[in-house]
Amino acid sequence: MSAADRLYNKKWGVFTHYLNGIQNNPSNPLNQEAGRTSWNECVNAFDVGKLADSLRQCGAGFYFITVMQGGETMIAPNSxxxxxxxxxPGEACAERDLVADLYDALTPLGIDLYLYYTGDGPYAHPEIGRRFGFTEPRGRGVTRDFVEKWAAVLEEYAVRYRDRVKGWWIDGCYRDFFKYTDELLEPYYAACKKGNPDALVAMNNGVFPDYRKNYAKEDFVCGEFNDLSVIPKSRYVDGxxxxxxxxxxxxxxxxGSRYSGRYLRHFTACVNEAGGAAAYDCALFRDGTVDTEQIAALSEIRGD
Known part of the structure; x- marks a missing residue:
């Protein structure tokens, strides 16, 4: 079975953000009144067993989590x-390897693990962003030097996890805003494939009214939408x-969920019948539990 077949056969899954600005933010309800702690403490508070139980309850076939987004904090070590x-170690990259722990918790349940990465690095941290070579204003575009540095971070993760990670959804690979080209995206693709030649790779060029391929070698499309209304026209988009x-x-x-369980069941079936797979972004609490209202709605997809 090919990696694309594997994703398609899983049908649908859950996507979550786990970030310093969300779960470690006292003003965010997902913080669970834990206050602001070190990033290490926040990552240590993530109970992978609770996450696994939430996914088991709703029947998700795969799970995506953010490695980082915009800032300097990462959910696993990276030299x-x-x-x-x-x-x-521990100042920006958590000392705990949350990715490895997630794999260990999800694999016995048959739930595949995918990771979210970005194409703009730690731009929001003025000093660290400068050291990597990409800060605001981001519209100036990325440079080859930045891409190679940022790809080295990605490669370390990809080589460490190998086939434990089934694919990578890389955000912020914008052609207009960040001036990305296929040549500048190639180092990210190569990094992912060095760790796992069968890993699926997608690179996001933003939200569009349809399903679009952004990079010539993409294995799956990012398919970012703001709502659940667009059905793919076929299983493959330019391959x-x-x-x-x-x-x-x-x-x-x-x-909360904007959609009833009945609608989710219908929409997911339509996406699957057209040849697509779907991931639904959910609210993840600091301790690793997923919003119960969302889990209840997703549970209806199976029609138990």
Whole structure:
């Protein structure tokens, strides 16, 4: 079975953000009144057993989680990052390897693990972003030097996890805004494939009204949408597996579901019948539990 077949046969899964600005933010309900702690403490608070139980309850076939987004904090150690950023283990990259722990918790349940990465690095941290070579204003575009540094961080993760990670959804690979080209995206693709030649790779060029391929070698399309309304026209988009990612809440990482379980069941069936797979963004609490309202709605997809 090919990696694309594997994703397609899993039908649908859950996507979550786990970030310093969300789960470690006292003003966010997903913080669970834990207050602001070190990033290490926040990552240590993630109970992978609770996450696995939430996914088991709803019947998800796969799971995506953010490795990082915009800032300097990462959910697992990375020596390449520390060397470039000038940080010590635990200061930016968590000392705990949350990715490895997630794999161990999800694999016995038959749930595949995928990771979210970005194409703009730690731009939001002025000093670390400068050391990597990409800061605001991001519209100036990325450079080859930045891409090679940021790809080195990705490669370390990819080589460490190998086939434990089934694929990578790489955000912020914008052609207009960040001036990405196929040549500048190639190092990310090569990094992912070095760790696992069968890993699926998608690179996001933003939200569009249809399913689009962004990079010539993409294995699946990012398919970012703001709602659940667009069905793929076929299984493949210029040779890449059709895939959808959209939030259940009013926007990304929000509590509650805009959609009934009945609608989710119908929509997912339509996507699958057309040849696509779907990931639904859910609200993830600091301790690793997923919003119960969203889990209840997703549970109806199976029609038990």
């Amino acid at each position: 390449a990052f520390d060397e470039i950023a000038g940080t010590k 890449a597996q059709a895939f959808l990612l959209a939030p259940l809440g009013e926007t990304w990482s929000r509590l």
